[in-house]
Amino acid sequence: MNMLARIRRIPFWSWLWFILGALYFILPLYATLEFSLGMERDVIGFKAYGRAFEDPEFLRTFLYSNVLALLTIIASIILIVPTAYWIRLRLPEARRIVEFITLLPFVVPAIILVFGLIRIYSSPVNIPFTNTTILQPLTTFEVGTDILIVAGYVVLGLPYMYRSVDTGMRTVDVRTLTEAAQSLGASWFTIIVRVILPNIRAALLSGALLTFAIVVGEVTLASFLGVPAFGPYLFLLGQHRAYEPAALSFASFLMTWVVMGLIQLFTGGQGQAAGAH
Amino acid sequence: MTQTALNPKVSVPASDWKKWLGVLPFFLFAILFLVLPSLRLIVGSFTNDEGRFTFVNILQLFQEKSILDAYWLSIRISAATALGGGIFGFLLAYSVTVGGLPKPLRSALITFSGVASNFAGVPLAFAFIATLGRTGFVTALVENLFGVNLYKQTNFDLYSFLGLSLTYMYFQFPLMVLIMAPALDGLKREWREAAENLGASTTQYWLRVAFPVLLPSILGSMILLFGNAFGAYATAYALTGGRLGIITIQIGAQIRGDVLHNPGLGYAMAMGMVVIMAVSLVGYSWLQRKTERWLK
Numbered sequence: 001m002n003m004l005a006r007i008r009r010i011p012f013w014s015w016l017w018f019i020l021g022a023l024y025f026i027l028p029l030y031a032t033l034e035f036s037l038g039m040e041r042d043v044i045g046f047k048a049y050g051r052a053f054e055d056p057e058f059l060r061t062f063l064y065s066n067v068l069a070l071l072t073i074i075a076s077i078i079l080i081v082p083t084a085y086w087i088r089l090r091l092p093e094a095r096r097i098v099e100f101i102t103l104l105p106f107v108v109p110a111i112i113l114v115f116g117l118i119r120i121y122s123s124p125v126n127i128p129f130t131n132t133t134i135l136q137p138l139t140t141f142e143v144g145t146d147i148l149i150v151a152g153y154v155v156l157g158l159p160y161m162y163r164s165v166d167t168g169m170r171t172v173d174v175r176t177l178t179e180a181a182q183s184l185g186a187s188w189f190t191i192i193v194r195v196i197l198p199n200i201r202a203a204l205l206s207g208a209l210l211t212f213a214i215v216v217g218e219v220t221l222a223s224f225l226g227v228p229a230f231g232p233y234l235f236l237l238g239q240h241r242a243y244e245p246a247a248l249s250f251a252s253f254l255m256t257w258v259v260m261g262l263i264q265l266f267t268g269g270q271g272q273a274a275g276a277h
Numbered sequence: 278m279t280q281t282a283l284n285p286k287v288s289v290p291a292s293d294w295k296k297w298l299g300v301l302p303f304f305l306f307a308i309l310f311l312v313l314p315s316l317r318l319i320v321g322s323f324t325n326d327e328g329r330f331t332f333v334n335i336l337q338l339f340q341e342k343s344i345l346d347a348y349w350l351s352i353r354i355s356a357a358t359a360l361g362g363g364i365f366g367f368l369l370a371y372s373v374t375v376g377g378l379p380k381p382l383r384s385a386l387i388t389f390s391g392v393a394s395n396f397a398g399v400p401l402a403f404a405f406i407a408t409l410g411r412t413g414f415v416t417a418l419v420e421n422l423f424g425v426n427l428y429k430q431t432n433f434d435l436y437s438f439l440g441l442s443l444t445y446m447y448f449q450f451p452l453m454v455l456i457m458a459p460a461l462d463g464l465k466r467e468w469r470e471a472a473e474n475l476g477a478s479t480t481q482y483w484l485r486v487a488f489p490v491l492l493p494s495i496l497g498s499m500i501l502l503f504g505n506a507f508g509a510y511a512t513a514y515a516l517t518g519g520r521l522g523i524i525t526i527q528i529g530a531q532i533r534g535d536v537l538h539n540p541g542l543g544y545a546m547a548m549g550m551v552v553i554m555a556v557s558l559v560g561y562s563w564l565q566r567k568t569e570r571w572l573k
Contacts, residue, residue, distance in 0.1 A: 014376030017368040018386070021450070025389055028404040028447065031414030035407040079306055086299035094300050101307045107554045108315055109508030111525045112547050115532050116314025119321070151310040158311075213395050219511035224532055234399045235515055246407055249400035253392075260391040 029253060036246035048243035049251070057233060058248070065222075065230035068146075069215040072153040073208045076161045077197075079154065081204075084165045085196055088174045102162040105155050110220040113152060118224060121148055145225055152221045157211040164210070168203025169196075206263045213259045217252055315551065321544030334541040341537075344527065344546055351507055351524040352553075354438060358445040359502035365446070366453020367495060374461040387458060390451035397448045402515035405444045409435045436517045444516055445506050452505060456498045460491060460568065490571045497564030504557040507550070524550055 039048040052058060087094050105113070118139065125135035138144035177199065181191045197204065219231035234252075238245040325331040338344055373383040408415050411428055413435075420426050427433040434440055464487055472482040510525040519526050528550065530536045531543040 011372070011377035013368075014372035014378050017365075017372040017376075018378055018382060021365070021369045021372075021386070021454075024447070024450070025393060027415060028401075028408040031408035032404045034414060079303055083300050083303040086296075091296050091300060094297070098300065098303065101303075101311070103558065104307075104311055104315075106504065107551055107558055108311065109510070109525070109550070109554065111508070111510040111528050111532075112318065112551060113311075113314060115528060115547050116317050117310065118532065119317050120314050151306070154306070155311050210395075217398050217400065219398050219515070220529075224529075231399060231511070234403075238399065238403055238515065245399075245403050249403040249407075252400040253396055253404070256396050257392050260388065260395065264388055264391065 029250070032246050032250045032253070036243055036250055039243040046247075048247040052237075052244040052247045052251075055244070058230075061228050061230045061233040064228055065216045065218075068150060068153065068227075068229065069212045071146075071150045072157060072215050073211050075150055076154050076157055076207070076211060077204065080158075080161050080165050081197065081200075082192055084162065084169055085174060085192060088169050089178060099162075102158050105158050110152075110156060110218075113155060114221045114224045117148060117152055117221075139225065145227055149221055149225050149227055149229075152225075153211070153215050153218065156218075156221075157207075157214055160210040160214070161207040164203045164207030165200060168200030171203075172196075172199045202266045205266050209259045209263050209266075213256055216255070318544045318547045318551070321541060322548045324541055324544075326539075326541070331541070334539070334545040337539075337542055338545045338549055341542070343522070344524075344537075344542075347522050347524045347527040347546075348549065348553075350438070350522060354442055354445065354523060355503045355506035357438075358442050358449045358506045359499045361442070362446050362449030362502050363453050363495065363499035366450035366498075367457050369450065370454045370457035370461055374458055375464065383458075386454060390454040393451040394448050394455060397509065398511040399515040401444060401447060401512055405435060405440070405447070405516065409433075409440065409443065411435075436520055438521070441513055441516060441521055441523075444512060445509065449502050449506060452502060453498055456501070457494070460494045463571070464490065491568075493564040494568040497561045497568065500557045500561045500564070504554050504561070507557070508554060 036048045037044045037046065039045070039051070083098065087098060108116075121138040121144075122140075124133045124137050126133055136144065138148045174196070177195050178191055181195045186195070217231050217234070218229070219235060222229035223232040223235070234245060234248055237248070322334050323330055323332070325333060369386065372378050373386050405413075407413055409427075410416065416427050425431065435444075468486050468490075469482055472486050477485070508525065510529060513521060513523055513526060514529065517526075519530065524546070528543070528547055531546065535543065537543050537546075
């Protein structure tokens, strides 16, 4: 009994697992940081960071990836919010099939998705049984490729965005809000943009940040579709440089950290609000 | 109008049909960018060079040694990291939930797990090269502390099965922590009290009560981890440069140029992957539903 009580006071095993876990987390990060700071012999300095950030190619690809992320987030919101809203309000029977579709990206990983996308959209789309082309191959011109990659990213982010939006709508009374807005003469567009969106902003933000985290460093779609994004740039940089890629890797980690911290902040706040009800 | 008033049910089919217009854009998008691309691969894997229906590609899939090896390597890596990540992740989740560690450590671990489970691809590969590569930090540390050079005196190689598995573990066990922490929270206090009142020891409580309740959840999560590793491409490609022929790398090579000299076989290879992913997702949701009965 005494032993048991003592073991319970000092959770030895718990501490052991925790410390091992912490080491696994921290060692690769520490190693990357230390390596990236050692660009100049015998000096610890941020030279690798300076070099990496100065590269115009870095700026261009990083900016491009951020624009892709932003477009993906906007497209996801336009696509998912009205759908989730409509299902909640009028079409609960569509819930199952829509939820099933939002889970499909887990079954079709990025490499398979890009395989299929390339095979479909690298040839012109004809009206069946004729030679009349209604759509040029998307992969042959820049805007086409951009549309294709944003669509692919919307698909990759679908499970996360849909889940976030749906959870957000569960906490607000969609029906009452809609009836109130309608009785004041609001159109559907006004209801969604000015009533629903502001009410689920915490959920939207967390979905948007997760999407951002997926898109900014994404490699598979970007490299196979051949767009000048940050992921493929970092990969190529790693082929012929040593210190700059390490610096950018550490910076990417910090960015992921900030994004996840923000999500924690927003959803944490929401959780508290739900508890206070 | 009078008809509607008399028999409101008559108008239901019409409005029913119109209701679906609200979700039309979503379905259209899903068909164009998710269903059609997947269907293209499925149709392709049943089509021969002349465009006719065939089972040959599927049969060939089970005969081509290089493809079977790739699947097998992927399955072994995914299973190893799912098992290792699952066990380690569970122990970590245990330590911060019911394991008696101070509360702040819990939120630190959960936040860190959120970051690490999303930290994959090229940066993760570079981080592990800086850690366990030939001149990596830990490689040097081990040599200084124990006088053992991992690369010269042992068979260790980062660009191998073990190396890739260790790298995958970095996003595998945090995912396990994120799934298991809420499940462990769901263990009811009353169960433990009841067990203790009936004279059960801590070991008995865990073996006879807590573990059986958690088992479907643990297995389900491990299946999820399996799928997570099975579909990974970028990390493996950035780490090994395509030297380790897991299935996603082989598919990547097939997309870049028809390395199998048979497009149909390439599609079949991709479809086989989708089938394995689908089976693991079904297994996961089935086990998850079993758990929800208890932990809610």
